[in-house]
Amino acid sequence: MAEEEFTDINGNSISLDCQTHSAFCREFTVTAPKLSLRKVMVCTCFIWLFAYAIFFLTENTAVLSSAIILTLAGMMIHIHFVKVDHETLLIIGSLGIQLSSSYASGRESTTFIEMSKLKDIVINEAVYMHSIIYYLCILIKDPAEPETVASVVPLFQSSKPRLNCLVQVYRSCQEILAETR
Amino acid sequence: MMGADSGPGAPAVPWRKVLYERQPFPDNYVDCRFLEELRRNIRVRQYRYWAVVRETGLIAQQVSCVAVFLTLWSYMEQGDLEPSLVLWVCLGCALLGYGLYEILGGACVRERTRLADLQSATIFLAFTFGFSPVLKTLTESVSTDTVYAMSAVMLLAHLVSFPYAQPSPPGSLSLNAALFGSVCLASRLPGALHTFTMLSCALLVFALWPCLLHRMRDKAEWSFPWAAVLVCLAGVGGLGSLWPEGALLLSLALLTLTLLCPLLLVLLQRHKDNIHGPWDEAEIREDLSRFLN
């Protein structure tokens, strides 16, 4: 059980939680900062002031009501589909890897990758927006030709931790992968 | 410039402009022979003022030709000129010009027979005559302002695209622009015969006159400046009878063109600085088409 402070690529602090359940089973949780109330307030205020300005000019009350509905719906969509609270990587030596990300609303989406499909876990570099970042990814074997890579599954896609965090996860994963082979 | 090798180990061997030898000089060494193959202005022509003035006569007379044509059109539009009279004068001028062209041609080998010339003249006249009622009503649905603007643009295009270096035969773009402008103008005249007359005049001024002038310049060089001056005077005079201020502007423009522009050209030659050297792309001077045809 270890918890350390890291930052994501934009400098926001995130925390990495490593839990060793057994020699072959480890769980890594990257937790992004909570949705800050201040940001929500500022955003809402801006939209409402803007709507009020339009209402002042047009004297149409529909503007105000639609602004309220818009902010509510936007907030729902944000916490349900966009804002990820934490991402978990559960690696079980003999079985496979489970990836799950839970959204701020509590919704969870989970994928499982069998150990037989998995080729390796590596740190890779990619051009992301206007910068170049490191990311951790799982290489999936091509079932026809086991030596080639069929596809790549990026990990921690929404929290985007920096290299030092990735290296720690990478080392632990490689330990387990080395033991199971 | 030098100095990299001024130390005690200064090499005794002279620097050579070769890459295949390792020379005892640093890579950024600059020899006194640096840029010795640089040549400046090797292909510059020296212009003499009066020769250039003489050449600009061609441009001035072409501008005046347009003025003469417009004057003629203006008189016909106001109904001051009988088309039949103009036609007769045109015929006379054409015959006179043709005779002059033949005499000046002299020893030249003729590519076309006189019969062929007559044939083309007849075909052109017959077609223009037949189609002049059509041409007359061609632009009826277009507003007069548009027609004037169009013909102004076309005559300008004629002046810009005229092949002054090789005026015979007149370039297709310039001739077509001039004829299109003439058709536009002619369609605003009172009658079908007017239209026909105007188009015949256009052909005379824009197609045949440059050929005759070119031959005059070739065979009887003394006559060219006189002809140019005569056309310029006709242009200025014609415009003067309609619109004196316009004539003043035209004569000012012609004077600038013939006297001031050559002066500028000659004076600006001093500032020419053309650099040549071994880096220039080589030109193929031989005629290579003989290997293919």
Next chain:
Amino acid sequence: MGNRRRGHTHAPKTPPLSLDTHSSDHEQDVKHRICMVSDFFYPNMGGVESHIYQLSQCLIEKGHKVVIATHAYGDRRGIRYLTNGLKVYYLPLQVMYNQSTATTCFHSLPLLRCVFVRERITIVHAHSSFSAMAHDALFHAKTMGLNTVFTDHSLFGFADLSSVLTNKLLTVSLCDTNHIVCVSYTSKENTVLRATLDPEIVSVIPNAVDPTDFTPDPSRRDNSKITIVVISRLVYRKGIDLLSGIIPELCGKHPDLCFLIGGEGPKRIVLEEVREKYQLHDRVRLLGALDHKDVRDVLVQGHVFLNTSLTEAFCMAIVEGASCGLHVVSTRVGGIPEVLPDELVTLCEPSVQSLCDGLETVIARIRTGNVASPATIHRKVRTLYTWRNVAERTEKVYNRVCREPVLPLSDRLHRLRSHCGAVAGSIFSFVAVITFLFLLFLQWLRPDHLIDVAVDSSGPHSRLGQHVSKKTSKTPNPAVS
């Protein structure tokens, strides 16, 4: 930025020295972190591409860290590793014309800054004046306070409007670049004139040829006839029109002569017409585009190598031809007279008559047997141009450059205004100020300390080989965006 360069052991007050051979010992230990930038890199093929690749390999061998930045080629996007940990950034920038990117002086700054910062680059080395990305990179590197080197691979004229404009841009781009490298003395004269430079900051370092790739093989020749080999792109600048005159002229005189022509281009049709008209199908063979690995196989089949270029900064083709043991006949244009010693090359004027005369003297010498053997020619050429030598000389340029100060913004503006004329100078001063503000904005948006320092794959701190499984060069690089 400043603390990244503090690791280097050089006194800031050292007066700029010439590139002397007697450099002190500690200077030799300085290892640079170099970023080569050009629009032209593999998979595109050509002289600039192989120059960058070979130079980078030799610099890595000497212990420097080298990364290459170029634009994305179709599907090839992201980061790739080549032999010996040579890292290539294929950046997603829009290609405009002829594999050159559009230049706005701004849009490439975020990505290039990211590359320079994460790789802790000390020297930015841009290649080719046709490459807009190279000029952009020079501009950004100077804004970020990095040392800059530029290599010019081509010659330009001065006569027409387009060259006047490109020369002005080159003046702007090079006026505050620390050092410029040219491939021949003629190219140096040309560049100095075009960009109005001080000739002291221009070094001449020729291109090189890998001699092991181009070895002679006389058994492949057909000695019953004389074969003339031409390998070039079939375009006007390579003098293919001259070739179309030489072929019928010489084939008429010598019945045992044949031509082997490798390359592709718009002038191929001219050669085909000549072949058709003179019925030379069995004697003139057009091989079409050749892969680099096939060039040697074609070269060794010939006796004479013919180059008809109308302009050339440094002709690699004639060195390759001579390295394969062929007698070289070439036009005397550009930097070609500097490339090979007189006994290895017959230089002619760029005309059909002169080239035919030159070829006929060589043919006559071959018939009498009065010629050096291919092995002798190869031995002479082998040591002339090697990439290792090029890398050594380039290293000296880097050593000199990293001792020089990078102009601060105010000095740059002054230099631009005083050096590039009032109009262009003012415009580009404005652009330089805007770029500087943009850089400040980017540094606020994403400070340098937030950009992860990349794991070195080449250079003194190379991690290549220590964690083999950590980075697999075979990994596909899908851009996560």
